[in-house]
Amino acid sequence: MVTPEQVKQYIAANLPCDILEVQGDGHHFEALIVSAEFAGKNRVQQHQRVYQALGDRMREEIHALSMKTFSPEQWAAAQG
Numbered sequence: 001m002v003t004p005e006q007v008k009q010y011i012a013a014n015l016p017c018d019i020l021e022v023q024g025d026g027h028h029f030e031a032l033i034v035s036a037e038f039a040g041k042n043r044v045q046q047h048q049r050v051y052q053a054l055g056d057r058m059r060e061e062i063h064a065l066s067m068k069t070f071s072p073e074q075w076a077a078a079q080g
């Protein structure tokens with residue numbers, strides 16, 4: 001069973017993140033990801049970049065991943 005820490009490591013290995021938090025129960029995961037690579041991308045493009053970082057693990061090991069993705073600028077604005 002995959003742990004939240006492993007999912008975090010998988011993402012961090014292939015996507016530079018300012019903030020990366022992952023929670024989950026081994027099957028379903030929730031992630032908060034802030035990355036400069038998301039600048040200028042819409043939400044779908046941001047999520048596609050995370051799926052790209054996860055590669056085949058998304059199909060083989062991770063069954064469900066809910067994401068909140070932000071560029072650093074979007075994150076700063078969201079924090080008020």
